[in-house]
Amino acid sequence: MNIRLKPTPIEFWYEFGSNYSYLSVMRIEQAAAARDIPVIWQPFLLGPIFQKLGWTNSPFVLNPDKGDYVWADMVRECAKHGLPWTRPTTFPRSALLPARVALLGLGQDWLPAYSRRIMEINFVEDRDIDDAEVVASALEGLGLPAAELLEQARSDAHKQRLREQGERAVARRLFGAPTFFVGDEMFWGNDRLDDALNRCAHAV
């Protein structure tokens, strides 16, 4: 008898201001679908995590040697994955409103396409993303009720929900993005996406 285990879902934590999250946001849906692996999209904010570490900014800004390296690395990584790339003139971009809206999409069909669109605005079009008009236009482009979603996103109850998402990230000991979980096992960084998917497919 041939027993085939069902793939384990991959949990995908990402932040719209993070350039390495950009790579995974653009790649993950297709890579996971090819192996029947469900993706649980988990948008969150990295800022509170960095503040907890005592960092006032992205490590790519605080450490200029590493920062300059990262921009060269991004050119190569985007070429490797066939993705367009523009180095953002503002980095890291604040992503509060787009993250609040993304959290409304938890478990919804539109979250992956919305997330890719916000990432394109940041890392291909080099435009601000923490802007109501920009987010509304992204939502409208997907045929979604922008005004209604923005109103929900700005409610106190929903702001609290995003803070709770941040607390979950801390409880799960995230220290960067993108981060993947397969069950309780953590895989950190776009470089580990394929390893995480292999684990989901019980291939390793």
Place this chain on the structure above:
Amino acid sequence: MNIRLKPTPIEFWYEFGSNYSYLSVMRIEQAAAARDIPVIWQPFLLGPIFQKLGWTNSPFVLNPDKGDYVWADMVRECAKHGLPWTRPTTFPRSALLPARVALLGLGQDWLPAYSRRIMEINFVEDRDIDDAEVVASALEGLGLPAAELLEQARSDAHKQRLREQGERAVARRLFGAPTFFVGDEMFWGNDRLDDALNRCAHAV
């Protein structure tokens, strides 16, 4: 006419206390030889680089969430590359004497085997490496004149040479290890070794 470019050498900067350097030290010679790529081994000390960044220790110690993740990642990475692995009970281990001796081997045939042996002592046998008897025994195991090399390694002129190696690392804007250079192009981390070798072979 078929023009075949000669492979570009890969310059390999590593530190004996660094667990991700361990992976590259064990892999690089075989991977490079398979493609006729010369390897220029460049041992150095990471401590002064970290101090310059204001860090009093390895980021894997300063950030315990990241640290615990790294040990899980090392188990997976060693399995992936077929390498033995023991989590060192002391981390990071001081590597001053083994680095001084390694620098004597710059351009010498024995440097790769010596480097692998020191890495094994740290990351497989879980023993101190900054110890004259341990280093002497590693050298003797390779048929090298241990007493003579240790005396040279401890001379003031040679200590100064290691400091100058550190200054070269700063001048080339290294911020971690392992780091590879193909000409002036930097590749950081064991995860980028294959990309660096592809560049050497003019494949990308």
